[in-house]
Amino acid sequence: xxxxPLTDTDREDMLARxxxxxxxxxxxxxxxxxxxxxxxxxxxxxxxxxxxxxxxxMSARNVAASSVPFFVGAGAYKHHVPATxxxxxxxxxxxxxxxxxQPEIAQGTLQYLFEFQTQVxxxxxxxxxxxxxxxxxxxxxxxxxxxxxxxxxKKAVLSGGLHPHYAQVVRTLSEMANDQVVTLPPDVAAGExxxxxIDDETSCVVVQNPDVFGNLRDLRPIAAKAHAHGALLIAVxxxxxxxxxxxxxxxxxxxxxxGEGQSIGNALNFGGPYVGLFAAKSKYIRQMPGRLCxxxxxAAGQRGFVLTLSTREQHIRRDKATSNICTxxxxxxxxxxxxxxLLGQAGLERLAQVNHAxxxxxxxxxxxxxxxxxxxxxxxxxxxxxxxxxxADVVEALAxxxxxxxVPVSRLLPQAGLDDLLLVASTEVNTNEDRAAFVAxxxxxx
Numbered sequence: 001x002x003x004x005p006l007t008d009t010d011r012e013d014m015l016a017r018x019x020x021x022x023x024x025x026x027x028x029x030x031x032x033x034x035x036x037x038x039x040x041x042x043x044x045x046x047x048x049x050x051x052x053x054x055x056x057x058m059s060a061r062n063v064a065a066s067s068v069p070f071f072v073g074a075g076a077y078k079h080h081v082p083a084t085x086x087x088x089x090x091x092x093x094x095x096x097x098x099x100x101x102q103p104e105i106a107q108g109t110l111q112y113l114f115e116f117q118t119q120v121x122x123x124x125x126x127x128x129x130x131x132x133x134x135x136x137x138x139x140x141x142x143x144x145x146x147x148x149x150x151x152x153x154k155k156a157v158l159s160g161g162l163h164p165h166y167a168q169v170v171r172t173l174s175e176m177a178n179d180q181v182v183t184l185p186p187d188v189a190a191g192e193x194x195x196x197x198i199d200d201e202t203s204c205v206v207v208q209n210p211d212v213f214g215n216l217r218d219l220r221p222i223a224a225k226a227h228a229h230g231a232l233l234i235a236v237x238x239x240x241x242x243x244x245x246x247x248x249x250x251x252x253x254x255x256x257x258x259g260e261g262q263s264i265g266n267a268l269n270f271g272g273p274y275v276g277l278f279a280a281k282s283k284y285i286r287q288m289p290g291r292l293c294x295x296x297x298x299a300a301g302q303r304g305f306v307l308t309l310s311t312r313e314q315h316i317r318r319d320k321a322t323s324n325i326c327t328x329x330x331x332x333x334x335x336x337x338x339x340x341x342l343l344g345q346a347g348l349e350r351l352a353q354v355n356h357a358x359x360x361x362x363x364x365x366x367x368x369x370x371x372x373x374x375x376x377x378x379x380x381x382x383x384x385x386x387x388x389x390x391x392a393d394v395v396e397a398l399a400x401x402x403x404x405x406x407v408p409v410s411r412l413l414p415q416a417g418l419d420d421l422l423l424v425a426s427t428e429v430n431t432n433e434d435r436a437a438f439v440a441x442x443x444x445x446x
Contacts, residue, residue: 063399065268069434071362073382073425074212074407075136075163075238076271077263079351080429085265085338094334100293103306109330110305114293116337123243124257125250126279130290132333133276133325136260137166140206140236141173142289142323143258143278147204147232148179149287149322155180156204157197160187161211163238164412170206186409186416188375188384190215195225202229204256208236209249212412213423214379219252232256240264240277241427242380244352256280265339266332275332285309289323354428355381358435362426365439371446375421382425384409388446391422397445403438 011023020026027035046054065078072078089095093108100106100113113131120129133139144156156174158167158181167183174181184192190211198205205226209217223233235249237259249257262274280288286309294308343351359381367374371388387394391408398405409421426435 063402063404065404068402068404069430069437070404071406071424071426071430071434071438072404073239074412074423075165075260076268076274077239077241077381077425077427078268078429079241079263079427081265081267081335081339082342084342085335088338089331089334094331097330100307103304107305110293110307112334112337113330114295114305115341116333117293119337119340120261120277120279123240123248124277124279125248126254126257127250127282128285128288128292129277129279130288130292132261132329133258133278133290134329135262135272135274135276136236136238136258137163137169137276138325139258139260139276139278140166140234141169142325143234143236143256144170144179144204144206145173145177146256146280146284146287146289146322147234148177150232150284151203151230153201153203153231154178155182155201156206157194157202158183159194159205159207159211159217160184160192161190161213161215161217162206162208162236163212166208166236166238186413186418187211188213188418188421190217194222198222198225198229198231200229202226202231204232204234206234206236208238209246210237210239210242210380210382212238213409214376214383216246216378216380219249219254223253223255227253234258239380239382241348241352241355244348245356245380250279255284261332261336264343265335265337273329273332275329275336287322290325351428352380355426358426358428358430359383361432362424362430362435362438365435366424366442369439369443369446372442381427382423385422385424387420387422390419392419394422394442394445398438398441401441401445403441405438405442 015022070078097109100109103110117129117131121127133142148154156170156179158170171181182197184194184197194205205222207217207219207222209219211217219233219235226233232255233253234256235254240259240261241263257279259277260274261277266274278288278290291307292309293305296304296306298304359379363374363383366372366385373386374383375386376383392410395405395408406422406424409418409423
């Protein structure tokens with residue numbers, strides 16, 4: 001059977017019902033110069049075996065993260081994921097489960113989501129966490145919208161250390177809602193005067209820690225200034241493992257904490273799917289997006305779990321809804337929860353220590369390469385180096401030598417004039433041999 005088994009009569013009936021003459025009329029809003037003049041230059045059809053051969057040949061052009069020394073970060077980090085994680089999430093009860101609307105048949109799903117929320121709240125030092133967002137960037141956008149609801153204001157101040165992709169998501173959502181966004185210039189040295197941007201019209205201040213350049217930030221003075229003006233502090237992170245080493249944002253009086261949970265339990269996966277973490281102070285719980293699972297007892301007095309709060313407009317009146325997020329990253333949540341359970345508090349702290357130690361060792365080694373300057377005074381497992389030539393060219397030269405040596409800042413901020421800066425990450429997967437190979441290759445290509 002064809003994938004869309006429509007006859008010519010079927011199509012004519014559909015077009016007549018819509019009220020257009022032909023399919024091309026459906027694309028009338030697209031500028032004519034943007035439309036293709038002919039079909040894409042691809043074979044019309046190939047057999048399955050032929051397609052597999054073609055795809056295998058194309059994929060072989062990739063340099064897989066596990067095949068060479070890998071020092072790429074900038075929001076997606078390579079960590080070791082125990083085999084237990086993949087084994088358990090592939091159980092059919094988890095792999096094929098859907099939204100747990102019926103608690104009497106979904107206790108397993110509800111319980112792991114409850115445990116996930118508990119772990120996220122503990123990691124961030126916050127009162128309550130939801131059952132996840134899609135990823136850290138969209139979660140940040142939702143956090144800003146939540147702050148607007150809480151404060152009844154429309155102005156967000158974004159730190160120059162916020163990941164550019166996260167900032168762009170906030171700006172996109174804000175533009176559609178006619179909200180104001182003040183974005184500070186890129187702040188490589190973490191020296192921006194963000195306090196001066198906070199006034200009585202400010203709804204929220206969004207600060208990443210560690211920031212996109214790897215710097216550690218003290219959130220306390222920012223929280224104090226924001227609260228003095230009736231605004232909220234939104235603390236963002238892209239590397240959740242850092243919470244095993246640094247002071248959690250809840251302990252620095254953040255009001256909303258949001259970030260990316262990919263580093264625990266989830267592989268790089270060519271950029272997704274990932275899992276957004278979202279936590280807040282309990283007094284703001286009814287303004288949180290997404291859903292929350294709660295603990296209760298059943299008719300027999302046995303411990304049980306239910307969906308306690310669902311703020312999606314499909315579930316409640318539209319004017320009371322906080323978000324139209326349709327689902328959560330359920331399987332990614334489970335992977336996160338399993339890995340986090342295997343680690344425990346002591347394991348997470350030890351993992352964070354190893355990450356920091358590896359990054360320090362790499363920073364010290366790179367600083368010894370002629371022409372290379374490490375710019376950070378403090379960092380967790382990622383830092384910024386200044387090179388004597390464009391970082392994008394250096395990365396390509398390193399790749400040719402079998403080293404994936406980081407992310408050029410120009411890739412994230414192409415118009416910022418920071419072409420000579422390179423973001424470098426070193427996690428527990430990097431060995432002494434990997435670091436030595438990176439240093440030697442960098443010295444050769446500069």
